[in-house]
Amino acid sequence: RPSTHYKVYKIPKRSIGFRLIAQPTKKLKHIQKLIVDLLLNKVKVHKNATAYIKGKNISFNASIHKNSEYLLKLDLENFFNSIKPGMFFKELERQNIRLSNEDTAILEQFCFWNRSKRKNGALVLSVGAPSSPFISNVLMYTFDQELYEFCASKKIAYSRYADDMTFSTKEKNVLLSIHKHVDFLLIKYFSKNLRINDLKVVYSSKAHNRHVTGVTLTNDNEISIGRDKKRLISAMVYNFKNNSLGLDDTHTLQGLIGYAFSIEPDFIKRLQAKYGSTILEDINKNLLRT
Structure with missing residues (x-):
């Protein structure tokens, strides 16, 4: 069972606790990369998803918000380990991609990690597999698009760097409606599998230091x-x-x-x-x- 072919270890988080890394074997990693190559031109990833995308990086992500006055940062809790095969397959359906039973079985076993190693153990994305970033970006496409349209209607800039969502605007108090709307969309598309980490909600403005994915936004609209x-x-x-x-x-x-x-x-x-x-x-x- 490929879903159990992982080396698991812990690394300390910057704040409190540990992050669980599940590294696939060399052979499994190779297969995961082949699967990504096969899917790459068949699926959609949103233009404002900025992590793990060729030509985009943390500075690109921060640049989206450099002309803003007000900033909101939201973090998705335990992002990769909360993503299950069924969630991914539903998004593929939304993108009009039909999979055979054999296709879904292959994707489940080769791209998802059986954390418990039990025969029918729950499968999730692992932090450490080369296919996980790609799958997570595809999964979020419809969510990203609906959120992007909502933000555009309110003159709010939106970007998502993996599990870090950033919103910015020039207008005071406009960002106050975002948290609730993101909660609504997370339930709409992912039931309660993905949720905001309420301990990491950050509101900021030009009166304070503003940072997006570790990059400083200056008061003269530069990064x-x-x-x-x-x-x-x-x-x-x-x-x-x-x-x-x-x-x-x-x-x-x-x-x-x-x-x-x-x-x-x-x-x-x-x-x-x-x-x-x-x-x-x-x-x-x-x-x-x-």
């Missing part, structure tokens, strides 16, 4: 990595320039520079102006020599 990360990167570059940055930290710096360049390339240009145009090349060369 930024934020002051703290800029200070950290600047300090690390200074230490590198003075030969006092260790190898592990140099690897970290390389990743931070790539992250910063994807969000705020002007900051990297300012670093180059200060520390020399070859500073990035020097960091990469230093790592290649080790």
Whole structure:
């Protein structure tokens, strides 16, 4: 039974508790990728779904909201592990895709995880399978479309990055109706299988720091990595320039520079102006020599 061919381990969450990762075997992972390739051009994913999509990333997601005054962030609780095969098949029906019994059996066994390993144990998406992000985006298409249309009618920008939903507008108090409407749509399309994590509801405005998927929205309608990360990167570059940055930290710096360049390339240009145009090349060369 492929649905049991997973290595399971825990990683700590940023807040409290652990996240359960179920990693499929190499062979199963290969099959899951083939299934995604077969379905890719047959199914719909909403244009405002921004995670796991080629050409889209956290900065693209944040950019949708950079011209706003007011912000609301909602989080879907235990997202992947709440998605069951029947939910996915219903969405495929809504997209006019008909599956044979053999098709559904293959998708169930190869793309969903039997957490209990019992013969008739419940099947869910796993955090760790390469097919899970794709399936979750397809599943949310009709939900995303109806929510997008509702938001557009109220001049609200909407995006969803995996389980993180973000709403923004220039008009005060307009976002107050969103939470209730999202609850309504979740029940309409997924019964009570998907729900909002009420502990992670965040309302914000230009009067406060605003962050979307870890990216800072500035008050002059730009996206930024934020002051703290800029200070950290600047300090690390200074230490590198003075030969006092260790190898592990140099690897970290390389990743931070790539992250910063994807969000705020002007900051990297300012670093180059200060520390020399070859500073990035020097960091990469230093790592290649080790």
